[in-house]
Amino acid sequence: MVSLKENKKTTNQSTVITNGALGMILFVATEIMFFSGLISAFVVNASDNIGAWPPKWQPRLPVEATAVNTLILFASAITLFFAIRKTKSKTDGNFKTSSNLLKITMLLGGTFVALQGFEWVQLIGAGLTSSSSLFGAFFYTIIGMHGIHALAGVIYLFVISLKIIKSFDSNIKMKMMQTLSIYWFFVVLLWPVLYLLVYVLPSKG
């Protein structure tokens, strides 16, 4: 994740939204367009290959196990939410609690990515690879792209959790956490869409 270091000078206009948050919102918007491209490609191919999506000889995706993993990712959003609330209520003077909550968020995110890696190893062993079928290609591409974003988010969470316990202006700390949360909420909220599309719906057909 790129660190969005802001121009030191205060902005000229009375701004509705801080530079960092605005920049992150724009970045997330382009990411949404990127995933829209992948999702539309997935949908087009799914409708072209009805009955073979995934093909009969290919292993099924672990819908239930991933449901648990989904809950883990949701939990990370909740801990992040509390970390933000803690800073907003100004009860956490030295940001110690917030930092710890961020570390828990990071661990939950890390668990999500690790479990997914474990799942991939099993699926590859069972014969679902990027070149075994079109469905496999889409699975690894879409879920892998999300996984890279989650991994970047985990690193981002770690960096910020270390930064906010250093002593500097708490307003800047709050802005940093705000910017971070936009990114991580994007990673979390994108997941159920992908889960539904890639795991749940094909398993019904």
Next chain:
Amino acid sequence: MSAHHEQSFISKYVFSIDHKYIAKQYTVTGMIFAFIGGLFAVAFRTQLAWPGTNIPFIGVLDGMKYNMLVTNHAMIMFFWAGMPILLAGLGNFVIPLMLGADDMAFPKLNMLSYWIFFVSAVLLILSFMAPGGGAAGGWTMYPPLNAQQGVDPDANFLVNLWTGGSLLILAVAVEFASMLLGGINFLVTSLNMRAKGMKLMDVPAVVWMINLATVDFMFSVGPLISGAVMLLFDRIFNTGFYDPARGGDPILFQHLFWFFGHPEVYVVLLPAIGIVAEIVPTFSRKPLFASRWIIIMATASAFIAFIVWAHHQFVAGIDPRMAEFFSITTIIISVPFAFIFFAVIATMFKGQIEVKTPMLWALGFLVFFLVGGVTGIFNGSAGLDMYIHDTYFVIAHFHYTLIPAVFFAGLAALHFWFPKATGRMMNETLGKLHFWITSIGFNMFAFPLFFSGLYGEHRRIFNYSSYQPMMADWIINIRHVATIGAMILAAAQVLLFINIILSATSGEKAGKNPWKCNTLEWVADSPPPHGNFATPPSCYRGPYEYSNPKRSGSDFWPQNEQ
């Protein structure tokens, strides 16, 4: 300003975070690539006019080498010349200065985006060194051809990554990541860092247009990157996304490509229109005609740009009903551009026009872009496109849009802001000579192609001797004229090079405001120091108050003066 202390050589000239210096880095890199891309064009045009010529460094062109040159000519001109010059270079230079800001919102991100761009340029150069040479499947990278060419499905992924096609796709994706970070900077800076009192409608047209171009780019590039990722995976991981034999869909890539590809045209066109909208009022000493409506119309066109993409695919086998819809939207998009065009012409009426070099280039843009604009109607019309698609008519058309935009408007901008960037004026005589020779070369090269295109001469053919009608005397003559024109166009750029070197070292000192212009960049010193303004300027009015009768004593009224 105390915050901007003396910098070391590295932090000033290499990893600079000063937006003006980053702008120069982008512009110079872009110009170098434009020259390389131009030489590619001269090489393959030489093959077309005199087949079998031994071209220095490349040898005699066969089908593969020819395809490689045309593919990379387009890639370079679009992504490593057009965008870095008109979007990144110009945007970085003018946005903070015209808004009265001291720098971009994220200076370090700005530096990072240039160096990511630099990496993409290195990847592009590496793609030529890969076994089998550079990519040769057309700049549109259509699969299945581009998913197969140079790929060995049994080899491991590193072998397939080390091919011209894969490296080019990677280079393009990295380049887009760079432009994306730059775009975030542009939009945040423009929204949050305007001078005190500067309302959105007080923002100069060129900044508006660059931001609209940025929006077009940022919201269209995602699908393309997703399509490019799938294409790259087809090459290196044997995924088969676009392989019909495995259930894949090659047309899908075309949609993802052109969903981006068309807005991308406006990414270079809108800044060009913005440049002209700054220069024409300044040199006519008149307000920009209906400036508010120009912004509204440009915004409208930026949105319509998202619903015209399939006009590149009329004959690609898409649903014919869909084609009819896209034909209508495509022709309708002429309306906002016609408005802007008429308004810029109206700006000149009853003015006091002084044809200095920047104005000359701007007028050149207007005249030649008009040719490109009206011929677009032919291509946009589905019923005719099924004949002229992929012929030289299309080639002539888009060279009449892109060369005026990147070249003429880009050079107008260079001559206009050169005094601000370097503190010295450019040489007028050399500049005008350069303009006329460039115009002659360009028209000699591009105009005859309309006729051979109408006769059905189709693109990307390295040797027309297989085609009897294409070996008629008049068509051969057209090829000769076009090639000589392209050579003149390329050779004329030596004059530009001399002019830049001479003017930058020994040009007349410019002073703060040589063109008597209203916008805020002219308040700063020439060249502006790191941090731009001694005191942050305030803004009291719009940027085009020329010859306002309420202002006595001078025919311009800077935005920062009460």
Next chain:
Amino acid sequence: MSFLPEAYSSVAADIYGVFYLIFYIVGIWFVVTLGALFYGVFTSLKKQGGKAQYITGDDWAQSKWIWIPLILVFMCDLLIDVKTANVWTKVEIAEKMPQNDYDVKIVGRQFQWEFTYPGPDGKLFTEDDIQIADGNDGELVLPVGKITKLHLTAADVLHSFFVREFGFKQDVIPGRILTRWVEPIKEGRIELTCAEICGPNHGTMRNWVKVVSQEEFNSFIKNLNSGKKVAMATK
């Protein structure tokens, strides 16, 4: 304006008609706009002691000078839209396709065109279909004045079926069969080219279309069915 090739198909004239309509409309606009541009520049050049007029273009009295032309542009656009949609519908929309007399399957392959005719049963896509010759030896033979349905596809990568004198082209896609129709109106031998980049030898992917009289076509089909395909196909 004799730059367009001679029309060999019944729709070419319609397609060229779109060209002429746009050419005249756009030509007039081009001349008028360029005239206004040069008039504006040359009448407004800087004069000693001259003063530019302060015209913002914000009120209707001023801006009508561009709004009215703009409405005219819009009307011209609509006219072009209607005309081009008519021609497009005639050529491309499947339901508007006239009843055909013959069928032929055309396959693009790196770097040649292949043609398949129905066998003795007269139906395409059956066991007894006959592919004429190999590679570029066999030419596409079509009867004049009759409607032939073209079943277009590709074997490897994208190609584009382009016969200049027919006035249209169609990309061919591996794994998909697209249908177009053609009614040749003139006998003769014209070039079939590939108009979509398809690899290193894209530039040599040329074949011929031979438009022949009904009698010649009948004997061609007869020869084809009796195995003497080469005789007709190679000249």
